[in-house]
Amino acid sequence: MGSTTAITDAVKMCQKNPELWDKILDLIGRLGWNGNDNKGVYSSYNIRTLRNLYAKYADREKDMENVLLTACSGSEYYHNNLMPLAQRQRFDYLNQIISTRLENIDFLTQSKRKAKTA
Amino acid sequence: MSVDAVNEEMQKVRNIEGFSGDAERAIVSSLVASAKANSRIGGKIYLVVPPMYIHFPKWQRCRVDINHASRIGTEYNEGKWDPVKVFVVNGQFVCFEGMHRVYGTFLVNRQGVLIELLEISLTEAIYLFLSQGKTRYQLKPTDYIRPSLVVEEPEYVAFQDICHTHNVTFLGMMTR
Structure with missing residues (x-):
């Protein structure tokens, strides 16, 4: 599928939390970012970005993954939207998408509950 | 101090x-x-x-x-x-x-x-x-992989196994 260069980050993760490394590789695979030989898909830029997103959304991991899979999938998406960005920008970019979508989901859920109780 | x-x-x-x-x-x-x-x-x-x-x-x-x-x-x-x-x-x-x-x-x-x-x-x-540091070779993260796998350092073994599961390679990968 690809080649990783994030050795130091990955080994540290495997020491403290190997499940997280597993989740990150699994998510990148499902996102399909590396489908078209995009360079640096498994680089420390993306690994750190996803690690930080997992940390930020620790209580809503599945929701975060679903948002990314819905909104940010595909090698073309990665090539056009993420590849030109630096590491911090990638985090901001993806975090913006996730937080907006999660807010929308929460709003819709609350609206449905209100409608049911009314 | x-x-x-x-x-x-x-x-x-x-x-x-x-x-x-x-x-x-x-x-x-x-x-x-x-x-x-x-x-x-x-x-x-x-x-x-x-x-x-x-x-x-x-x-x-x-x-x-x-x-x-x-x-x-x-x-x-x-x-x-x-x-x-x-x-x-x-x-x-x-x-x-x-x-x-x-x-x-x-x-x-x-x-x-x-x-x-x-x-x-x-x-x-x-x-x-x-x-003194100018011509001395500095060890890179990839230089630690093979020796650590030979002595089966747990974090390196986990790293390799998880990469293998997801078909991800890295420089220094060994066949087990």
Whole structure:
């Protein structure tokens, strides 16, 4: 599928939390970012970005993954939207998408509950 | 801890042991003469001296990391640590490289530390210190992978296994 260069980050993760490394590789695979030989898909830029997103959304991991899979999938998406960005920008970019979508989901859920109780 | 404080601490021990002033110069001179005659191996001069014999120069670092030095002292391993590099100025052994090794062995009261005596002046020592890292190969993260996999370090094994599960390769990957 690809080649990783994030050795130091990955080994540290495997020491403290190997499940997280597993989740990150699994998510990148499902996102399909590396489908078209995009360079640096498994680089420390993306690994750190996803690690930080997992940390930020620790209580809503599945929701975060679903948002990314819905909104940010595909090698073309990665090539056009993420590849030109630096590491911090990638985090901001993806975090913006996730937080907006999660807010929308929460709003819709609350609206449905209100409608049911009314 | 500042280098001055470390030098002061070691000087107190030197004074108690009578290793200061003329006595120090005489002992150092005798050790150096003997080593030059008897301990020259491949152009290098090696000798074993108590760590308190070695002074720390003020032109190098301004602080000594006590935790780091203590760890070296308690986990001292001849195979891991190179000999400390030392040169002589005004009849005193002055540390050129290995300050933490010397202070670490001093803290745990080791009887002797292996030193390599450099026959250079103070100016030459400073220039050598400035250039020492330029041509030395620095180990990269990928250099640790294969040896760690051979001795089955758990984090490296987990790293390789998880990568293998997701069909992700890395430089240094080994077939198991």
